Amino acid sequence: MRTEWRRQSGVALIIALLVVAMAAIVAVAVMARAEAEYRRAQMVLHGEQAMQYIYGAEHWVMQILLRDRQDSADDHFGQAWAYDLPPLPVDGGAVRGRLTDLNGRFNLNNLVTADGEVSEPHLAQFRRLLQALGVADQIQASAVVDFIDPDGETTMPDGAEDQYYLGTEPPHRTPNRPLASISELALLRDFDQALLPVIAPHVATLPDRTRLNVNTVSTPVLMSLGEGLSESAAQSLIEARADSGYASIEDFESMLGSAPEPGVPLGLSSDWFMLTLRVSIGSTTLTMYSLLERSPAGPTRVVARQQTPW
Ligand SMILES: [Ca+2]
Structure with a gap:
């Protein structure tokens, strides 16, 4: 019990x-x-x-x-x-x-005019910028133009339109409109993502065509303003503007020593x-x-x- x-x-x-x-x-x-x-x-x-x-x-x-x-x-x-x-x-x-x-940056959307045509002065300037940054062989300027321009005609010598991008993996179409972000370049023909940090500090994607403020441009962007403008010449131009900037575009042009690329609007304000x-x-x-x-x-x-x- x-x-x-x-x-x-x-x-x-x-x-x-x-x-x-x-x-x-x-x-x-x-x-x-x-x-x-x-x-x-x-x-x-x-x-x-x-x-x-x-x-x-x-x-x-x-x-x-x-x-x-x-x-x-x-x-x-x-x-x-x-x-x-x-x-x-x-x-x-x-x-x-x-x-x-x-x-102070190169506006990639300046590559195409309001009429949808390639802006030749800006294309020449962009090629010089890529040269100054040491990436001219890796980034095809014509391909950037085709990315933005509304037509489907491939820009020579190394552009790319739908015909090319539809054959990539994954296939996609050419945006054919102004870029909204630099990151869109990741979809560009043969684009190496490692180059993004190289060009990002010198380019912009603005919703309007813009002029360059010579008081705030970087050395590579200055080098893009004229054929044969060396790095040391561009650095002298930056030293000359010091902290107070150029007083006038004429002052800048006389320091430049040669006429800048015609068709690339310059200014002193932003x-x-x-x-x-x-x-x-x-x-x-x-x-x-x-x-x-x-x-x-x-x-x-x-x-x-x-x-x-x-
Ligand atoms: Ca196009």
Whole structure:
């Protein structure tokens, strides 16, 4: 009798322990789920906060560009817009920013005119830029023209249209429209992705045809302005403009020593900028690339935004 009672109480104890264990498992699962929900909510909140800081910083930079236009008609690296924004401490993190002048870069969309024809002066300039960057053998300038121009006729000597791209793996069509991003070049005929960082700092893909600001062009872009312009000559031109830029296009041309390529519009001011803002809040990081267009009077608008979660 006593043995039977012991056995029953042993079973009851095991059942009680099982119930406690199961309750503990359920409690842990509920807590884990609640914590995951909390983290998810926190990430959403931090993401929202980051966007609000980005909109605020964008507005602030647009005010800097407006004041800059009101203060002076030209643009050069000695002006306030050209300096990296100092890290701004915000609640739970920081915002960092940089403004890049895109009128200092070769606009790939200049290769084709508004009528859809190839712009020969820009094509010649682009070939010289590829030469200056040491990638003329790897990137086919004619293929870039065919990528953008609306027609389906292959540009000689090394262009490529649908006929070529439909035979690639995977097959695709020629965009036949202005480029929206440099990354589109990845689909270009024989394009080696490793070349993207080589050309990216010197080219832009703007939705309009643009002039070059000689006060902000890089050495390779300067070398593209005339046949036989050496690297040392281009560097002398950059030293001559110093931090205050050229006072006039005539000053620049007299320093250049020869007439620049006719048909490639030059200027001393800029309308197009890329604003890069990186916000970190808690464990959330967000980088926003905002394409800004400044009107001649100074007001600036956001034309496009692209973001990355790093
Ligand atoms: Ca085409």
